[in-house]
Amino acid sequence: MARRLRTVGRDFTDSAPMRLVFAAEVSAPPDVVYRALADDVASWPSWFTAVTRATPTDGGAGREVRLRGGVRFRETIVATEPGSCYAYRVDETNAPGLRALLEEWRLTPEGAGTRVQWTFAADGTGLFRLVLSLGRAGVGRSFRDAVRRLDTRLAATTP
Secondary structure (H helix, E strand, O other): OOOEEEOOOOOOOOOOOOOEEEEEEEEHHHHHHHHHHHHHHHHHHHHHHHHEEEEEEHOEEEEEEEEEEOEEEEEEEEEOOOOOOOOEEEEEEEEEEEEEEEEEEEEEOHHHHHHEEEEEEEEEEEHHHHHHHHHHHHHHHHHHHHHHHHHHHHHHHHH
């Protein structure tokens, strides 16, 4: 059964009890990366393999996301700054121990490409925080693999 999480704003990326921050580079420019993140939500499973389904909701103001292992999120988009930032908060989930979650994708020009920085800001029970701490390396690897696949996908579709 889905549980309602605490509503948080963008400032949660600075104040969250748990913050995982990872960065990687892609060859596509920021506006192209932004469109892949924000406008082509349904394609996320093709490059972020932890995601099995992603569907825009509420006319693009939200998303429903399913992850491997059966975790589900109902999200609200909290930032849409074309070419620079895309962020969303989780409003409902079936993930145990999670109390609040906000993810932010920051895009900055890097040479001819883009530096992609992902912040996973969360609050949860002590057990949740322990598991997330222990899984930090795996989450980072998943992010880097996803960005590498996104880079390959964008290179194949960008003229």
